[in-house]
Amino acid sequence: MLRYLTLLVVVVAAAGATAAARTVSPWWWCAAGPLLASAALGCRDLLQRRDPVLRGHPLTGRLRGGPAAVRDRAGDVDVSAGGHEFLVPSLRPAEPPEEPPVVRVGGPDCRQPYDMALLNVSGMSYGALSPRAVLALNQGARLGRFAQDTGEGGLSEHHLRGGGDLVWEIGTGYFGCRTGDGGFDAREFADKAALPEVKCVSLKLSQGAAPGGGGVLPGVKVSAGVARERGVPVGGTVVSPPRHRVFSTPRELVLFLARLRELAGGKPVGFKLCVGSRREFLAVCRAMVAEGVAPDFVVVDGAEGGTGAAPAEYAGRLGMPLTEGLITVHNALVGAGLRDRVRIGASGRVATGPDIVRRLVQGADYTNSARAMMLALGCVEARRCHTGACPAGITTQDPLRTRALHVTERSRRVHDYQRAAVRGAVRVMAAMGVREPGGLTPAHLVRRTGPATLRSYAELYEWLEPGALLAGPPPSWAADWKAADPDSFGRGGGGR
Numbered sequence: 091m092l093r094y095l096t097l098l099v100v101v102v103a104a105a106g107a108t109a110a111a112r113t114v115s116p117w118w119w120c121a122a123g124p125l126l127a128s129a130a131l132g133c134r135d136l137l138q139r140r141d142p143v144l145r146g147h148p149l150t151g152r153l154r155g156g157p158a159a160v161r162d163r164a165g166d167v168d169v170s171a172g173g174h175e176f177l178v179p180s181l182r183p184a185e186p187p188e189e190p191p192v193v194r195v196g197g198p199d200c201r202q203p204y205d206m207a208l209l210n211v212s213g214m215s216y217g218a219l220s221p222r223a224v225l226a227l228n229q230g231a232r233l234g235r236f237a238q239d240t241g242e243g244g245l246s247e248h249h250l251r252g253g254g255d256l257v258w259e260i261g262t263g264y265f266g267c268r269t270g271d272g273g274f275d276a277r278e279f280a281d282k283a284a285l286p287e288v289k290c291v292s293l294k295l296s297q298g299a300a301p302g303g304g305g306v307l308p309g310v311k312v313s314a315g316v317a318r319e320r321g322v323p324v325g326g327t328v329v330s331p332p333r334h335r336v337f338s339t340p341r342e343l344v345l346f347l348a349r350l351r352e353l354a355g356g357k358p359v360g361f362k363l364c365v366g367s368r369r370e371f372l373a374v375c376r377a378m379v380a381e382g383v384a385p386d387f388v389v390v391d392g393a394e395g396g397t398g399a400a401p402a403e404y405a406g407r408l409g410m411p412l413t414e415g416l417i418t419v420h421n422a423l424v425g426a427g428l429r430d431r432v433r434i435g436a437s438g439r440v441a442t443g444p445d446i447v448r449r450l451v452q453g454a455d456y457t458n459s460a461r462a463m464m465l466a467l468g469c470v471e472a473r474r475c476h477t478g479a480c481p482a483g484i485t486t487q488d489p490l491r492t493r494a495l496h497v498t499e500r501s502r503r504v505h506d507y508q509r510a511a512v513r514g515a516v517r518v519m520a521a522m523g524v525r526e527p528g529g530l531t532p533a534h535l536v537r538r539t540g541p542a543t544l545r546s547y548a549e550l551y552e553w554l555e556p557g558a559l560l561a562g563p564p565p566s567w568a569a570d571w572k573a574a575d576p577d578s579f580g581r582g583g584g585g586r
Contacts, residue, residue: 096132096148104129141468175537177447178546180523190512191526193455195290197386197431199348201356204255204289207236208446208512208527211504212437212458213259213294213362215243217307217316217328218475220492222500223467223484228252229497230466230504239458242294242305242330244319245282252501257290258283259362260350261305263330265320274336276353283354290387291354293347295334295363296409297391305330310478313487340370340377341576348383360387362437365415366408368422372559372574375426379560380576384428389458390415392438412438413452417551420453425559425567441465443514450515450527451535451547466507467500 104125111118132148196203211231216224218241231238231254240249242261249256260267260279267279283291297305307316307328317324337343343361351359365371378384392412410418416436423429436454440446441462449457465471468482475485483494524530532547539545552566563571573580 101129101132175448175535177444177451177518177522178534178536179521182523184520184523184525186516186520187525190516193433193527195358195360195387195433197358197384199351199356199383200358200386202358203386204237204358206290206433206435206456207234207508208450208456208515209440209508210236210257210435210456210458211238211463212460213239213241213257213292213297214460214464215241215305215307216246216248216319217243217311217487218485220480220483220486220495221246221248221315222492222495222497224248225252226467226495226497226500227463227504228254228256229501230508231255233501233505234508236508237289239292243307243316245285245288246315246319250285250287253287255289256287257292258288259292259294261294261330262332262334263305263320263328268321270321272331272335276349279350280353280355283350283357288354288357290358290360291350292387292389293334293350293359293361295343295361296366297362297364308476308478311485311487316487338579339577340374340579341381343374344377344381344383344385347385348381351386358386360385360389360432360435362389362391362435364391364393364409365418366410367580368418369570369574370579371419371422372426372570373576373579375422375428375559376574377576378428379426384432386431387433387435387455388419388423389435389437390419390454392436394439412436412449416449416453421552421554422559424556425554425563425571427557427560429556441511443511443516443518446511446515447518447522447530448535451530451532455527462507462511463504466504468495468503 104122107118107122107125111122190208192205192207194203195206211227214224214227219227224246225248228238228249229252232252235255237255237257238249239257240246240259242259242263242265244266245256245258258266263272264274266282267275269275282288305328309325309327312320312322312325312328314324320328322328337346347359347361351357390412392415393409394411409415416434419434420429423432423434433455434453435456435458436449436452437458437460439461440449440457440459446457464484467484469484470482472481474480478486478488480486480491481494483492486492519525519527519530522530522534524534532551532553535547536544537547537550539550552564554564554567558564559567559571
């Protein structure tokens with residue numbers, strides 16, 4: 091309520107000064123006039139829907155630094171590689187397609203494939219986000235026909251109310267399909283995975299914001315609704331285990347993914363990770379080859395990812411950056427002869443059309459974004475995500491603070507942002523002479539490597555031929571491929 095105290099004081103003072111001007115002396119109008127104008131401005135802030143900070147902090151919200159219009163346009167955020175890379179245009183550009191391309195996700199073992207948009211909502215849980223933020227993202231996804239990843243916090247009613255497509259993410263805490271002792275509940279999973287809103291299931295192994303560690307939800311954000319969805323006590327800090335209980339080897343991981351697909355009625359199933367060791371990922375590929383089964387997709391998160399709620403000591407220091415992670419996963423799947431059945435999603439530092447195209451060149455089939463979607467919701471980067479005191483009503487469970495976020499208005503902003511970013515990607519590809527993502531090659535992205543030296547990604551990185559690892563790996567991959575064990579993740583070191 092303190093956030094409204096300034097407006098209340100101004101309204102009371104304006105009323106008092108007006109009464110004094112009428113009964114005591116006309117000179118009181120000198121004070122009454124500015125106070126009445128301020129009161130009217132504060133009431134306008136309280137009732138408007140465009141700016142969640144002003145809605146939640148009438149009058150005082152105008153004192154924040156920086157133009158709100160700049161923060162409010164997620165597509166304006168420059169999160170690219172710093173300007174030392176560029177995409178190659180063509181002297182014979184193509185006509186962009188009338189409808190943006192989509193990516194069919196679903197391998198030979200999938201009975202209900204899904205057409206994924208080029209840009210989707212990355213994993214952000216109910217609990218980490220407010221109920222209104224989750225609902226606004228979902229309604230935006232419905233308007234734009236793209237997917238919302240639920241995050242690892244469970245499949246909440248707020249994810250389901252908006253009617254948007256969902257990628258249900260299962261983390262190490264198994265929230266939403268959790269037994270009393272914290273294990274995996276197959277029956278509950280099957281019941282929820284059968285919901286028509288659930289289009290895909292993603293098993294989270296790790297994420298760029300905190301690779302190697304479980305997610306943490308501070309107790310101040312564990313409301314009664316969050317506690318009910320996760321099956322945890324109200325007000326207690328929730329710490330997810332650092333690893334899964336249902337598998338301990340690459341082979342067991344692959345078989346568990348196949349089991350999830352069957353339990354989900356043949357819907358696409360995949361996993362998400364921040365790549366650390368090339369050898370470990372190759373061990374997973376070896377397990378896929380040995381068992382003859384593979385996931386339908388892999389989402390690669392970059393070490394530079396995260397929305398601001400991750401431990402500061404992790405950011406950019408643990409795990410591969412997205413570029414290296416994408417190229418590693420793409421090459422490993424190609425070399426193992428699996429790339430044609432496994433789609434790759436890129437999650438981390440994606441905001442604009444050129445960002446999307448850049449990730450497609452590096453090996454992705456589609457992209458996910460969290461930070462830019464939060465900016466579209468009205469995030470002002472106050473960095474209070476962990477405190478529950480978000481001024482924009484996005485990362486809080488306080489009902490008074492969540493009032494700042496108008497669901498209908500913000501869902502339109504999310505939709506408009508995603509549409510503009512994808513259209514931008516399509517236009518950029520057309521300028522490069524390409525109508526479909528499949529026409530992009532590593533030669534389409536160039537990096538300046540010296541004052542007078544430019545090299546394309548085709549020259550900078552090694553790109554394996556299909557089945558190269560099975561036929562006889564090249565020298566640069568031979569040691570890791572030989573050491574990759576489908577029955578052991580190893581200790582993480584030693585491999586690239």
